[in-house]
Amino acid sequence: MAYLKVSSGIGAGLVLDGQVFHGGLGTAGELGHLTMDEDGPLCRCGSRGCLEAYAGGASLVEQFSTFATDLTVHEFVSRALDGDLGARRLIEDAGRHLGRAAATLAQIVGPELIVVGGDLAEAGELLLDGLRDGLRRHALEPIAQRTHVARATLGDQSCAAGAVLAALDALDV
Template sequence: MRRDTTPSPGSQTSLREANRSRIVAAVKRFGGLTQVELAAATGLSTATVSTIVKELVGTGVVETETTSRSGRRALRVTIARSAGLVAGIHIGPRSLAVALGDLAHDVVAEQALPLPADHRPDTSLDRAALLIVDLLERVGTDLDGLLGVGVAIAAPVESGTGLIAVRGALRGWEEVPVAQVLTKRLARPVHVESDAGLGALAEHQLGAGRYVQDVLYVRLSYGTSAGLILGGRLHHGGSGAAGQLGHVQVSPAGPVCSCGNRGCLDTEVGEAALLELLRPALGEVTLRDVVRRAQQGDPGCARVLADAARLTGEVVAGVVTLLDPQVVVVGGELARAGDGVVVALRESVHRHALPHRFAPVDVVAGQLGPRAELIGALELARKETDVEGVAR
């Protein structure tokens, strides 16, 4: 007797829902694709894509516009602006930045302001919440139009609790449940990751690492840290502390680090160490001053930053030898000083990493500049948003 292999209505519905989700996920990831590009990205036929896109337009999940590809007219699909906005926050040692973005990867408003050293968590989080409300008003909406918030914080984050995983990474913030505090203030879901991790996510999705699956993002700032994308996914490690380059020991008899160990990389290339080297020649300056002077061609500042990049490159070389990423992307404040920093780090990595006969790792400057971590916070919020659920 012939077995009936006709799919049941339930299985057909499940398949259609799965295909819808694949299409929405692809549009969320890339910001906007033609229907032909969507078919390639999802593995679905163009006819299936066309049918589902029409359904999604009807329910307000996506919108379409006429564009051209290779001289031919095409229909570009993006997440509908009416689906809502997400917010991104970057909390650094000396600055706070906030942005609003739509689900098509466009930034619609942003603002940044400096913060004092060792800024208080309650004050900084209040400012962040107020800035979000202010930006929403500027674009003509309110908290009802906000879907979620992503936070990039200058410290490793324990994924289970959202608390800072390493003492001393951001002084005074260790016991602060950032996500819970902001959720209470904004009444919206809040997700927190390390800023280096979100810098890696942003460069992987939209920047210098978007064509590969394994990315090491090195953030050279007031301290040194890294974000890892392995197999296309952000890698946290078992406790959320993956990527803490600044706490790799480089001098066993060196100064005591904020983490309590001796001779960590940050004691050699962190803000305090760099400013101490330059104090005899320049007096009291800030790290921003040093970066600006290096941009303007000051040989002393350029030398100090290049030396810091070379030492960092030795540590990065160990990570490259261990994990074999396809690209190392360099970001953070120090990378803004000019090509010398990236070149010095690249040369050091190639000198100290295991030589590869066919594919030595590429070491490049980030394409998103100082906004990488903020853009990564927006990407985190988008990733965690159920677009179809919102539309329904």
């Protein structure tokens, strides 16, 4: 399975064969800096066109700032859920970008399940529908059909629960 945390930034946690996958460098899951368009907008990492520049909460809030200033990601999502068309469009577009990245991940790693959490996941199906659409468009059909996408059910506690499980695993309890 893969867990995508979509908040101000974007990161992923991978569980392969029942074990958290860290990668040889211990940096597995830096999905937010996958290049979507090398001529795209500047990312905070110094590169251009990173997924975070298109789908990270901080980037979406910045794009929306011409309409409302000083919003948190949570407040921005609330506006979308309350029907603000500009906020809804940004989240739908972000979902499709996430889906393209998820398709790449699915084709390389083959997770049965992709769980989406973080502040932007509060948008629910508004985000997930776009993600599923992007996954369908960019992954091979058998992979797209067999990769289930769901919203995290633990909310803010997802990362804490994962950290506790990782600590217990490290202690070999």
